[in-house]
Amino acid sequence: MEDRKLAVLRAIVEDYVETHEPVGSKALADRHSLGVSSATIRNDMSALEEEGYIAAPHTSAGRIPTDKGYRLFVDKLNSVKPMSTAEKNAIHSFLDQAVDLDDVMSRTVRLLSQLTKQVALVQYPSLGRSSVRHVELVHTDGNRLLLILIADTGRIEQRNIELPTIPADELLHDLRTRLNVALDGQLFTDVPDRLAGLLDLFPSNTRPVVSTVVSTILEAVISQNEERVVIGGTSNLARVGEDFTQTVGPVLEALEEHVVLLRLFGEASTPDSLTVRIGHENSVEEFQRASVVTVGYGSGDQALATMGVLGPTRMDYAGSMGAVRAVARYVGQILKEQ
Numbered sequence: 355m356e357d358r359k360l361a362v363l364r365a366i367v368e369d370y371v372e373t374h375e376p377v378g379s380k381a382l383a384d385r386h387s388l389g390v391s392s393a394t395i396r397n398d399m400s401a402l403e404e405e406g407y408i409a410a411p412h413t414s415a416g417r418i419p420t421d422k423g424y425r426l427f428v429d430k431l432n433s434v435k436p437m438s439t440a441e442k443n444a445i446h447s448f449l450d451q452a453v454d455l456d457d458v459m460s461r462t463v464r465l466l467s468q469l470t471k472q473v474a475l476v477q478y479p480s481l482g483r484s485s486v487r488h489v490e491l492v493h494t495d496g497n498r499l500l501l502i503l504i505a506d507t508g509r510i511e512q513r514n515i516e517l518p519t520i521p522a523d524e525l526l527h528d529l530r531t532r533l534n535v536a537l538d539g540q541l542f543t544d545v546p547d548r549l550a551g552l553l554d555l556f557p558s559n560t561r562p563v564v565s566t567v568v569s570t571i572l573e574a575v576i577s578q579n580e581e582r583v584v585i586g587g588t589s590n591l592a593r594v595g596e597d598f599t600q601t602v603g604p605v606l607e608a609l610e611e612h613v614v615l616l617r618l619f620g621e622a623s624t625p626d627s628l629t630v631r632i633g634h635e636n637s638v639e640e641f642q643r644a645s646v647v648t649v650g651y652g653s654g655d656q657a658l659a660t661m662g663v664l665g666p667t668r669m670d671y672a673g674s675m676g677a678v679r680a681v682a683r684y685v686g687q688i689l690k691e692q
Contacts, residue, residue, distance in 0.1 A: 360430060363423055366417060371668045377416050382395050408420060427671070431671065431675075435670075435676040445684055449681075458508070470669075473665060475662055479505070487506045488502075499521070525556075529564055532552060591605065618636070625650050625657050628675060630645065630671065647675055649661060649662060663678055
C-alpha cells in the first residue's frame with residue numbers, strides 16, 4: 355500500500371479509537387499533518403473503502419475501520435507503546451506484594467484490566483510444562499492423608515486420600531523421602547515414568563498404602579489438562595460504546611465457558627510470543643466483534659501459559675500490546691525467582 359494511504363488509514367484508526375465516531379476527510383485534514391488536501395484524503399478514503407479497509411456504518415461522510423483495516427494497522431505498527439517509568443514502577447510494586455501464586459494471578463488480572471481498560475484473562479502456569487519442587491504427605495486423621503504437590507512455578511495441587519489402613523509414621527517418612535528423590539526437579543509429564551517400579555521397593559504388607567498414594571499422584575498429573583483461567587475487568591465492557599455493548603451479553607456468556615477461554619488463548623510456544631486476533635479472526639463466534647491480544651509468559655525458553663486482554667476491535671492496540679507484554683515479562687521474572 356502507498357505510504358500516504360497507509361497514513362490515512364492509521365489516522366482513521368487512531369481517531370476512531372479515540373472518539374468512537376465515524377471519521378470524515380475534513381476531520382482528518384484538521385487533526386493530522388497528512389500534507390494533502392481534503393479532496394485528496396477523500397480519494398484515498400474511497401480507495402481504502404473499495405479495498406475493504408474501511409466502511410461506512412450508515413449514510414454519512416464518516417468511515418470506520420474494518421477487521422481488514424485493523425489487521426493492516428496492527429501489522430504495520432512500528433513498535434508497541436512503551437510503558438512509562440511510572441507505569442513500570444507501579445507494575446513492580448503491585449506484583450511484588452503477592453504472597454503466593456494465587457495472589458500473583460489475581461493481581462495480574464486486576465493490573466492488566468486497569469492498564470488497558472479491557473477484560474483481562476490470565477491462564478495459570480501449566481503443570482504439563484512445570485517441574486516438581488516438592489511432595490508432601492500430611493497424616494490428617496486415622497487412615498486419611500493430604501497429598502500436596504508443589505511445582506517450581508509455585509502452583510500447588512492438593513488431594514485428600516483415604517487409605518485402606520492406618521499408615522505407620524515410619525512408612526510415611528520412607529514414602530515421602532522416596533517420592534521426593536524420584537520426582538524432585540522432574541517435569542510433571544515425566545512423573546509416571548519416574549514412579550514406575552516404586553511399589554516394588556516396599557514390603558508387600560505396605561503396598562496397598564503405597565499404591566493408593568501413587569495412584570493419587572498419577573491422577574493429579576493426568577488431570578493437569580484442566581487448566582485454570584482467571585478473568586478480571588468485565589465491567590470495562592459496559593463502557594466501550596453503544597456499538598459494542600449490544601453484543602456484550604453473548605460475550606459475557608462465552609467468557610464463563612472454561613473450554614471457550616482455552617480455545618481463545620490458543621497455544622503459546624515461547625514467552626513474549628505476542629498474538630493479536632481481530633474480529634472474525636477469532637474462532638469463537640461470540641468474540642467475532644472483539645479483538646484479543648495474548649502473549650506467552652514463563653521463565654525459560656518455553657511459555658508456561660498465556661495471558662491477554664479482550665475488548666472491542668477499536669481498542670488501543672499499541673497500548674494494549676505494550677501493557678500485556680510488560681506484565682507478562684514481570685510475571686515470568688516472579689515465577690523464576692520463586
